[in-house]
Amino acid sequence: MKSHPSLTRAELVQKPLSSIALLIASEFNRMATRSRFDDQSMSAKDRAYELLGVLESMRLPLAVAEELKPTYDQCVQKGLINRMKDPVVREQLGRDFCQSFMRLAELWKGKTLHHA
Secondary structure (H helix, E strand, C coil): CCCCCCCCHHHHHCCEHHHHHHHHHHHHHHHHHCCCCHHHHHHHHHHHHHHHHHHHHCECCHHHHHHHHHHHHHHCCCCHHHHCCCHHHHHHHHHHHHHHHHHHHHHCCCCECECC
């Protein structure tokens, strides 16, 4: 994976869903807390979206997909990436998305991904 060179997609899909959600939450938290440092914050955003892309490409149990959909839809809103150029917006969105993925991690405890 480009933004996570020490982690392969095959390794990632073997992790419990809650762990993947926590990885995504962590990157969105970095995006928020480093929002004043454009390079660091945008790199964290890229890492979060790369991890989200793995979830997007997997065959998820229906209940998991339904739980993910509202958060996923928020993360991929049209024009959102352009809005993230503003550090204040990036900080708020990072915090919001981090909280959303923390909630998903709680919901997904004990659940695993199924290969596409």
